[in-house]
Amino acid sequence: MPRDLRMSRILHVLIHMDRHVERATSEQISKMISTNPVVVRRLMGGLRDRGIVTSEKGHGGGWKLSRPLTEVTLRDVYDAVGAPPLFNIGPHAEPSECLVEKAVDAQLDASLSEAEVRLLAQFSTISVESLARDFEDRFARMQQDGRGAPNTPNPHTGFHRLAGKS
Amino acid sequence: MPRDLRMSRILHVLIHMDRHVERATSEQISKMISTNPVVVRRLMGGLRDRGIVTSEKGHGGGWKLSRPLTEVTLRDVYDAVGAPPLFNIGPHAEPSECLVEKAVDAQLDASLSEAEVRLLAQFSTISVESLARDFEDRFARMQQDGRGAPNTPNPHTGFHRLAGKS
DNA sequence: AAGACATGAAACTTGGAATGTTACGTAAGC
């Protein structure tokens, strides 16, 4: 339903890099998230500027995590992709002359701002590592309970088989 | 910053109708919010379907409030405009084959869903009347404190001068 | 030094959603 997929995509990439590959080129990463190398560079550029990943040119170059995912929060990722508008609804951008409109916009904005603060605060408390681990735990439990999910071994590039032996 | 202005516009219209005009045509309303009569009909159609306003055709027709704004919540308005996606960010629509991606999307969706439930719950507690009154109170206070805001008498169609004598 | 491999960045195209617009149909009042 939503629109801006950048956060979702970056999280996807970060976890793959942590779990499966030490160093990855934009080309390789673009296959993970089914897109173009240039799009990957745009996304990763924000992460590099914030010290979450490093990039190296030339032969053997590519992207590497520069700190453990325990030290990267959802808030960091959100900021790294440019802190796009959280909400799809809201008041006008430019203020109006109309007092009623200004009143409505101010009140509506107050509700949304409060919700935004809360959500971003929650993002700050969630590390990418814990996000990945939550899932892996649940998946492992399913696995050992009566007949787990399919565990289809069909990844993008040959990686995968998450949450087996760690 | 945001995109979907429908809620903001409808609130604007509802308060104007309650405060200033008993009955208004799509033409008149369109001038309030600087748009087209057809756009107004689209917006108001949702309200009519939910019993918030009534419409009448022909001479002397137009739109009227069918219940007091004390009995219309922000949630009602949100639903009436089609309950558009609240968030601008989020995971993909179609599920992926990749387990990592599914994990990321599920976790991200969980955070967003929780925030959505909270925000909509809050919308349910706020009536359009109280939203308007909050502003009017604050405005009146500014007015009597040392020299209030300009109180510019320049509305859309000649209405206005909110929060004077009620 | 030459060539291959990567990132960096600018410029343009594409696609979807809200909005704006035009046109026509239907109902109500004069």
Added chain:
DNA sequence: GCTTACGTAACATTCCAAGTTTCATGTCTT
């Protein structure tokens, strides 16, 4: 019968994320 107004379909416009093309820059290998 004519004007007024809503109801609706169809199309145009605008905005932004995403996709794409192209070239420049830096780095490793031979």
